[in-house]
Amino acid sequence: MNIEIFNTYSKTYENFIPIDSENVRIYVCGPTVYDFIHVGNARPLIIFDVLVRFFKFIYPKVTYVRNITDVDDKIIIQSKKNNENITDLTKRTIEAFTEDAKSLHVLTPDHEPKATEHIPEMLKIIKTLIENKNAYYSNKHVFFSVSSMSEYGSLSGMKLDEMIDGARVEVNSLKKEPGDFVLWKPSEKGEMGWESEFGYGRPGWHIECSAMSEKFLGKQFDIHGGGLDLIFPHHENEIAQSCCAFETPFMAKYWMHNGYITVNNEKMSKSEGNFITVRDALRRFSGEVIRYSILSGHYRSPINFSFESLNESKSALDRLYRCSEGFEIDNNIDQEFLSALSKDLNTPLAISRLHELAKEFNKGNRLSGQLLKSSSRILGLLNVSSSEWFTKKDQIDEEKINNMISERNKARKEKDFHLADKIRDELKSIGVSIEDKENETKWRLD
């Protein structure tokens, strides 16, 4: 199967050809664990989860790494703000993150390395960079020298002189050039840090990904993913570090970046304060609905978040669930569905195919229902049985509902439609919709 991917590096669609077709290697930037994730953070989790599910169907082996950033200035600030020990904060946040990811039906990656567990690996790269004259020591700091790498800026299309014109680079007299970025910086006594030949300190933001991707995937790997906002400076700097330290022409063969989730058409972000946490959204909609909603737009386009659109997603997903009743997952995946995913992970087109299958099923084609159920697995949808989807919820008295339904059916048999309608209204008022079939009455929660 020919798979096309839009490569941020070349800004064009490219045919995906793995470096090693026996083991496709993917690295995605995971969360910085200082607070609950918001819906915007959920997008790359879901998108790359689908990419990995798709690839695992196509290729014999996929190694997926998603790191956890558990050392960062934001963590230090948050721990002071909470008056909470850093380890407690990160442990608690990682647990919450794992729960949220699970609610969104995001599969656990093959490796989930933590930055704090890879400090020696980072220091080794920093040392090599200094030896290679790509980095320099300056008063307890180590900086990467951007002018030492002629290709610097090739991912983001940034030019060094233009960056300076932007006047948005950190003013730091220790740097030789404004674009230089920190690899190692000093920590105060008692502050989070590690002893090193550069003094007691902690790593800069970017170096962890160079260290951990190399450890688990090698010096060069297939796909590196993350949000659009990581292109510069994060991924640009990762490339600089990895390529200079490992002396390789490229770090990842393909770079994939997802677009933003917006609120009122503006980027959802912690700093803007316009975010909705995944936990909050989960109070009103199931993780699968959130997932459907995120997959209903192409991964590189913006998606505007609203509870109305989640509601719409729920209606659409309900329809798919109605058509998947009684089917078990098998390995038969719809070809048109796969073909949609092979075109730069066109999930909206893939979903539209699922709806076509649903329609065919409703017209009496059982095979379409089977294909619908099995294909949906690649998107991480239709994860539970249809009856569970429509009837399982806490604090639901199934016995009472069933009793009311049989009472109503008795009334219907006796043509007491007045009573029958009254019972239906009562059921409706407790959030139960019913559907009279030929020989039975089905019910579901709204």
Added chain:
RNA sequence: GGCCGGAUGGCAGAGUGGCUCAUGCUCUGGAUUGCAAAUCCAGCUACCUCGGUUCGAUUCCGGGUCCGGCCUCCA
């Protein structure tokens, strides 16, 4: 200031140099139903604007307008 994206029907959102037609949600009408629900069928003036290329452009090229983003932490 530099550099990137985007503009499709009531809403969301794919796609295409010409085909009857994305798909979903909503609404309206029909079939079906005791009535509903579900389902099927049909409908609701779709391609921001101005030029260019072309037999033909929503689709390609150029200008404009508007919106968003990156250049600072950010998924």
